Amino acid sequence: MQTTRLDLARIRAARRVIDPLFLDSPLYRCEALEPDLGCAVSIKLETANPVRSFKGRGTELVASLLADQGSRAAVCASAGNLGQALAWSGRGRGLDITVVASRFATVAKLDRIRALGAGLELVDGDHEMARERAAAIARYEGIRLLEDSLDIETCEGAATIGLELVDTPPSFDTVLIALGGGALATGVGHVVKALAPEVEVICVQPLGAPALTHSWRQRRVVTTESTDTIADGVAGRYPIPAVLDDLLLVADDAVLVREASIMAGMRMLLEHAGLVVEPSAALGIAAILEDRDRYAGRHVVTIVCGSNVDMDAYHRWAGAAPSRAAGSWPS
Template identity: 80%
Template structure:
C-alpha cells in the first residue's frame, strides 16, 4: 500500500518535544451548534495557546532540532509560531510576509522578537524572498507543509483525535498548504480508518482542492478570499501526493458561508475564529443533507484576526479582500 511522507513513530517523538502548552487541546461536543446544524458537532480547539493557532506544534518540533537562524515566509500564523518557538530557544528568526498581510498578525510577529521583512505581492512573492535570504545568508529555510516537521507537528492533533475517535465519524480540516490535512489525515487513516477525512478550502483559493480532484498539481493566477491563512496558489507536489492518500474528499466553500460559520462559532460556541478556522462549519452549512445526523469533528485552527474586520464580518456580513 502506498505510504505518505509521514511516520507515526516520528509524530509520537514530536509529541514528546512540543511544549505542553500546545498539546491536549480541548475536544468537546457543542450542543448549541449541533441544534443549528442538524448534526453532532465536536470542536477541537487549537486557539488557546500563546500564538492562537495550531502552528506552534510544528514550529516547536522544527526549532527543537535547529541552532542559529531560520527564515520563513508566512501569511501570519506560521511567522508568529516560529517567532515564539525561536525566541524560546535563542534562535534568530526572520519572517517574510506580504505587505498585504493582516496588520494584526504582522504586529504580533514583531512583538515576539522576529525580524520582519515585507514584500510587494502575495504570499508567493514572500516565499521567493525567503528562499533568497536563506541562500544568501546560509540559514535554514522553513517551508510550511513541504518541511515534514510542520506536518508531523500538526499530526499530533491527529493522535489526540484518534484517542477519541469513537466520538465522531467525520473530521473537517482546513486546507491551505496542507500540513494540517496531511498530518491529521495520516494519523487517522492509520489509527482510526473508519473516520472520513474531508478537507475544506475557500472557493476563492481553490488550488490544492482542484489538484486533489484532478490528481495533478493545479495552480491559480490569484486568490480572492478573506481566509488569508489558506490562500496559496502553488500546491507542493509532495504534499498533494500525501493528500491523495489520506483525504476522502476535498470541498470548496463560498465567502458568505465562511462568514456565516464565523458568526455561528461566536454566537453558539462563544469562539472568535479567524476565517480559516470556520471552514469546517462553512462546509456543513453548504451541504446540510450530507452531514445530517452524522457526528462531525472540526478543528478550529486559529483566532488571529483583526478585530475591526472581524466585527464587520460578523455583524454586517460585509466581505472585504483582506483583514
C-alpha cells in the same frame, strides 16, 4: 502499498518535544451549534495557546531540531500564523528568526510577529512572492528555510492533533480540516487513516483559493493566477507536489465553500460557541452549512485552527446579524 512521507513513530515522539502548552487542546461537543447544523458537532480548539493557532506544534519540532544542531537562525514566509509560531519557538531557543510576509497581511498578525522578537520583512505581492523572498534570504545568509507543509516537521507537528482526536472518546464519523498548504490536512489525515480508517477525512478550502482542492480532484498540481478570499491563512496558489501526493492518500474528499458561508460560520462560532476565530477556522462549519444533508445524523469534528484576526475586519465579516431571508446562511 503507497505510503505518505509521515511516520507514526515520529509523530508520537513529537509529543515529547513540543511544549505542553500546545498539546492536548480542548475537544468538546458543542450542542449549541447542532440545531442549525443538523448533526452532532465537536470542536477541536487549537487557539488556546500562546500563538493562537495550531502552527506551534510544528515550529516546536523545527526549533528544537535547529537548536540541537547548533543552528543560529531560520527564515520563513508566512501569512501570519506560521511566523508567529516560529518566532515564539525560536525565541525560547535563542534563534534569530526572520519572517517574510505580504504587506497586505493581517495587521494584528504582523504586529504579533514583531512583538515576539522576530525580524519582519514585507513584500508588495502575495504569499507566493513572500516564499520566493524567504528562499532568497536563506540562500544568501546560509540559514534554514522553513517551508510550511513541505518540511515534514510542520506536518508531523500538526499530526499530533490527530493522535489526540483518535485517543479521545466518543468516536466520530467525520473530521473537517481547513486546507491551505496541506500540513494540517496531511498530518491529521495520516493519523486518522492509520488509526481510525473508518472516519471520513474531508478537506475544506475557499472557492476563492482553490488550487490544492483542484489539484486533489485532478490528481496533478493545479496552480492559480490569484486568490480572492478573506481566509488569508489558506490562500496559496502553488501546491507542493509532495504534499499533494500525501493528500491523495489520506483525504476522502476536498470541497470548496463560498465566502458567505465562511462568514456565517464565523458568526455561528461567536454566537453559539463564544469563539472569535479567523476565517480559516470557520471552514468546517461553512462546509456543513453548504451541505447539511451530507452530515445529517453524523458526529462531525471540526478543527478550529486559528484566532488571529484583525478585529475591524472581524466585525465587518461576523458582526452583522445573519439573515436567512437574505441568504446569509446557505442551505
